[in-house]
Amino acid sequence: xxxxxxxxxxxxxxxxxxxxxxxxxxxxxxxxxxxxxxxxxxxxxxxxxxxxxxxxxxxxxxxxxxxxxxxxxxxxxxxxxxxxxxxxxxxxxxxxxxxxxxxxxxxxxxxxxxxxxxxxxxxxxxxxxxxxxxxxxxxxxxxxxxxxxxxxxxxxxxxxxxxxxxxxxxxxxxxxxxxxxxxxxxxxxxxxxxxxxxxxxxxxxxxxxxxxxxxxxxxxxxxxxxxxxxxxxxxxxxxxxxxxxxxxxxxxxxxxxxxxxxxxxxxxxxxxxxxxxxxxxxxxxxxxxxxxxxxxxxxxx
Numbered sequence: 001x002x003x004x005x006x007x008x009x010x011x012x013x014x015x016x017x018x019x020x021x022x023x024x025x026x027x028x029x030x031x032x033x034x035x036x037x038x039x040x041x042x043x044x045x046x047x048x049x050x051x052x053x054x055x056x057x058x059x060x061x062x063x064x065x066x067x068x069x070x071x072x073x074x075x076x077x078x079x080x081x082x083x084x085x086x087x088x089x090x091x092x093x094x095x096x097x098x099x100x101x102x103x104x105x106x107x108x109x110x111x112x113x114x115x116x117x118x119x120x121x122x123x124x125x126x127x128x129x130x131x132x133x134x135x136x137x138x139x140x141x142x143x144x145x146x147x148x149x150x151x152x153x154x155x156x157x158x159x160x161x162x163x164x165x166x167x168x169x170x171x172x173x174x175x176x177x178x179x180x181x182x183x184x185x186x187x188x189x190x191x192x193x194x195x196x197x198x199x200x201x202x203x204x205x206x207x208x209x210x211x212x213x214x215x216x217x218x219x220x221x222x223x224x225x226x227x228x229x230x231x232x233x234x235x236x237x238x239x240x241x242x243x244x245x246x247x248x249x250x251x252x253x254x255x256x257x258x259x260x261x262x263x264x265x266x267x268x269x270x271x272x273x274x275x276x277x278x279x280x281x282x283x284x285x286x287x288x289x290x291x292x293x294x295x296x297x298x299x300x301x
Contacts, residue, residue, distance in 0.1 A: 005256045008082055011038060013047040013097055023160055024097040025145040031095060042084040042255040048119060049077040049097045050167075052138065056091030060084070063247060064254045064294060067127060072135055074171065076126040078119040080202065082251045094142055096167070103164055118171055128174050141167045193218060194232045197225060198240070205244045206268040211237045246282055249275075253291045260287035 014021040015034045028035065028051075042061070051060075053073045060067045060075060061084040067075075077083055079100070118126045130138060141163055148159045200214055208214060214237065215222040222237070229237040245267060252263045264275035280286045285293065 006258055006262075008251065008255050009041065009043040011043055011045050013045070013099055016095075016097060022099045022102045023149065023164075024095065025142060025149060026095055028091060028093050028095060035095070039085050039087060042082050044080055044082055045077065045097070046079050047097050047099050048079060048103070049075075049095065051075040051077070052094045052096075052142070053091060054093040054135075056087070056089050056093075058088060058091055059086040061086070064250045072129055074126075074128040074130065074138075076118040076128075076171070082255055084255075096142070096145070096164070098164065103161070118168060118175065126171075126175060128171055130174050134170070134174055137170060138167070141170070190228045190232065193220065193225070194228050197229065197237065201241060201244050205241065205248065206266070209241060209245065209268070211241065214241070242282055246279065249279055249287065250283075250290065253287055254294045260291075263287070 011034075013024065016024045016026070016031060051074070053069050053071065053075075055071050058069050060069050061082075062075070062077065063082055145160060145163050145167075148156045148163065196218060197214055200208075200217060204214075211222040211225055215225045218225065225237045229235065229240060233240070235243075248267060249263055252258050252266065253260075258266070260276055260279075261272040264272040267275070269275040269278075276287055279290070283290060
């Protein structure tokens with residue numbers, strides 16, 4: 001009998017770092033056993049990750065969505081997301097990885113707010129396919145990153161900050177999310193509140209489940225938090241909270257052998273039956289139905 005999978009493994013950035021434990025840029029083939037031992041195994045990172053698949057084919061499962069990947073695709077993964085790479089042939093490309101402290105994507109500046117949208121959005125991830133000209137620009141930035149990291153000349157960290165920020169701005173342009181931002185969305189105060197709210201959800205979704213809980217911490221009224229959330233993301237604060245809880249439940253149902261009852265307790269629900277009703281209300285499937293459908297999908301050739 002196969003061993004019961006109860007947890008989703010966490011990989012830390014220093015495992016990949018030969019030089020700098022806060023920032024890594026490397027060809028996939030040069031990452032070695034640390035990378036390839038994780039291929040085919042669902043796991044989380046405690047750092048931000050950008051994969052650029054330049055050649056080859058693979059299946060990339062992000063949380064519970066399977067993406068069939070061909071050449072020239074960029075993936076942006078936030079800390080805590082569950083992902084699984086399954087390669088069917090030789091793959092070439094790059095991994096860029098960094099700690100939040102290196103770039104401070106969670107700060108409240110306007111530019112960082114735009115760039116963090118590559119990692120934090122309604123889809124919980126970003127997938128971008130640059131054209132040939134854009135790919136050339138990206139390649140140039142990556143090679144400059146590698147050079148700075150290898151040479152480590154004076155102020156190399158400042159140079160890496162600038163190159164990474166430019167990479168993220170370029171990716172934001174390609175994605176197109178920042179082309180139609182209204183003047184209201186540029187309000188620094190509202191952007192600051194929203195980013196704090198999203199960060200709080202990541203920290204407290206297991207214990208706090210209502211808009212009022214988060215609004216109290218942010219010292220604003222729940223109705224205002226909902227308005228800011230709707231203005232900047234298109235959905236209410238309540239939807240963000242529910243979506244995050246449901247996503248984590250789906251991660252456990254998809255990647256572990258835990259029962260719905262065990263998952264309910266992990267996510268802070270005192271009543272497993274209420275958790276099952278909550279899950280079905282917002283996904284139209286019971287936890288057991290979702291798990292069964294996931295197994296069928298994941299075992300398809």
